[in-house]
Amino acid sequence: MRIVIAGGHGQIALRLERLLSARGDEVAGIIRKPEQAADLREAGADPVLLDLESASVEEVAAQLRGADAAVFAAGAGPGSGTARKETVDKGAAVLFADAAVRAGVRRFVVVSSMGADPDNTGTEVFDVYQRAKGEADAYVTAQDALDWTILRPGSLTDEPGTGLVKLAAHTGRGPVPRDDVAAVLADLVESSSTAGLTLELIAGSTPVAVAVKAVAGN
Secondary structure, eight states: OEEEEESTTSHHHHHHHHHHHHTTOEEEEEESOGGGHHHHHHTTOEEEEOOTTTOOHHHHHHHHTTOSEEEEOOOOOTTOOHHHIIIIIIIIHHHHHHHHHHHTOOEEEEEOOTTOOTTOOOOSHHHHHHHHHHHHHHHHHTOTTOEEEEEEEOEEEOSOOOSEEEEESOOOSOEEEHHHHHHHHHHHHHOSTTTTEEEEEEEOSEEHHHHHHHHHTO
């Protein structure tokens, strides 16, 4: 498979790139800073320098053409203000979805956030973030040309992955290692059997492959 990842230098994205390249997939990661390229190459991914806050739909679509799947894993980051929640967490997600449609890439996986809600009316930075993620998810799920899956992890940790998770429409809140989020994403992009599902993810007791098959009804 050829898989293009937006936010290619993110902590989850780098883990995902290692997993995908190790199994033989061709991986490209979209990055904003040239100095991030070496980390992607080390992870087995081809770096693509493109700023999703200023790129056109056609520029992004050009990078997506010929891909089997697209993963939106970009985020403004915890140190950013409310403005970049709108331009990255929402705006870049909408742009990436539009570009995937234009490029004819149906399989589209989004790394969202547990609690994402387009109707969140709070004014704190985290409220704006949750609203932006919710609005982005709503936009993606309205695209009939995409076989989308929305993944909403719980509190992310850097603990070593266990390969054991709880994956369901509603899991309740809880932590989850970034390693295990990447492992779930690697399974999700491989097929469209979970298309049309919004899933929450926390640490649990079910092996990743079994959990993904279970929610897909396989």
